[in-house]
Amino acid sequence: MQQVLNKEPINSSVEISKKVQKGEVILKVQDLYKSYNRGTPVLQDIQMELKQGEFISIIGPSGAGKSTFLRCINRMIDPTSGSIVFDNTEMTSLKKADLRKQRSKIGMVFQHYNLVSRLSVFENVLHGRFGYKSTLQGVFSLFSEEEKELALSILDKLGMKEFAYKRCDQLSGGQKQRVGIARALVQQPKLLLCDEPIASLDPNASKIIMDHLKDISETMGITVLVNLHQVDVALKYSDRVIGLNKGRIVYDGVPEKLSNSAIRDIYGSEIEDLILE
């Protein structure tokens, strides 16, 4: 983690405010509520607006509802009530085919990479195009030349081109995660959801992944929403930090203003009791 900390801060607060003003709202969450089997709520009273090109981290203790929130956005989990408007479309009422279409505009990156391990890197990356293909095209892997070139150029950008024809089970964790990101990028998404992308990686690989995610939000104008366990990483990379505790948003603002008392609200313990580095 030392390396991460030693890096120069990427954004001054001036730049942040400029970007926030510039970007249009692409995701608007209102009154989101989720509970399983009418038990205690996992998420409640969630209000949030994300703008294009923003880099947002969600931090909070285990079980705070971070993963559930991310999965509610692309309806991998159905919210109990509330509204999620992504790219001018209400997500919560979508039926199958329309939901597919919306999902293809939202990339997702997972803690355990979730690759098809027995297929090659190239095949896995092209899986990101399924949302744009008919069932038969997908089943028989019929991809156009442009799609293949797109996949290769993205792999190149992530430094994974030379591994394109390797099977995914032969890669290291950091490499697998880069394939996961490539699969999401090949969707040409407007929003990238990252569920604990560095929780299973060593500090070195973590830095590579976070740098790539940051670069994606800055140069490609894709909104990146990341669940993180590491507060220091969140502070370092984010334009905006959202603190979640017991399913409620307890902090939403720039990382510079995240005070010790705010961290206490999020994690429910004194700052001295937390390992931050």
Next chain:
Amino acid sequence: MDDRLDIIKKKKIQMTVVLLIMLLITMGTSRLTEFNFIEGFQSIPGTIGWMAANLIPGAEAMENFSKVLSKLWETIVLSIISTTTAGLFALFFALFGSKTTKVNGPLAAFSRLIASVFRNIPVVAWALVLVISFGHNVVTGYFALFFTTFGFLVRAFIETIDEASMESVEALNATGATYFQMVFRGVLPESLPQMVSWLFFMIDTNIRSATLVGLLTGTGIGYLFDLYYKRLDYETVGLITICIIVVVIVIEFISNKVRRLIL
């Protein structure tokens, strides 16, 4: 400290009690069934002697070899066909029954129920029931093997799918993939080696079952076994047994090779 000692003591007492109960059950049941251990063990050398004298095929039995081979071939083909066709049906039921790839809850419960019914009726019972409707022919044997294999494979495939592809299914669904894209490009590549190895397992199980089924339906190697057994031609019976053993071993060998190849 005292507590811990007590726990250890307690466990020892529990173990002793369990052992004593098991001993009592064994003695009780052997008394009830008039099974005598000492007599049973004493008869083993005699049995081996009898087997050596009667079951080793001599020149006379070898005359039947070509007949045995042709019937054995029939049995092998029957088990392969019943296993592969059952495997195909099982794949669809497993996809619908698995937690990861189910289409909806009721269909999943239904396919699990069907599989469970087919699995829990023993192959002999199937054969006896089907022989009434289909008569003494290969079709009866085929269906008897098909049904039990189907039931078993659905269960095995469901577990394979859940184990191998939970994570990639989630990722593919998140990209907006359709159901069959997700199945063919995510689930199948991930679980195919394990499924193929289950198929081979069922083929060699079915060769053994087919022997038994053939005995009831009058087809295949089982019929021949029954025939020579009733003629008291034990040498040919021995020959048949050896042939079955060889075939099962060969299939296991091939299955290991293929598995290594596709893994």
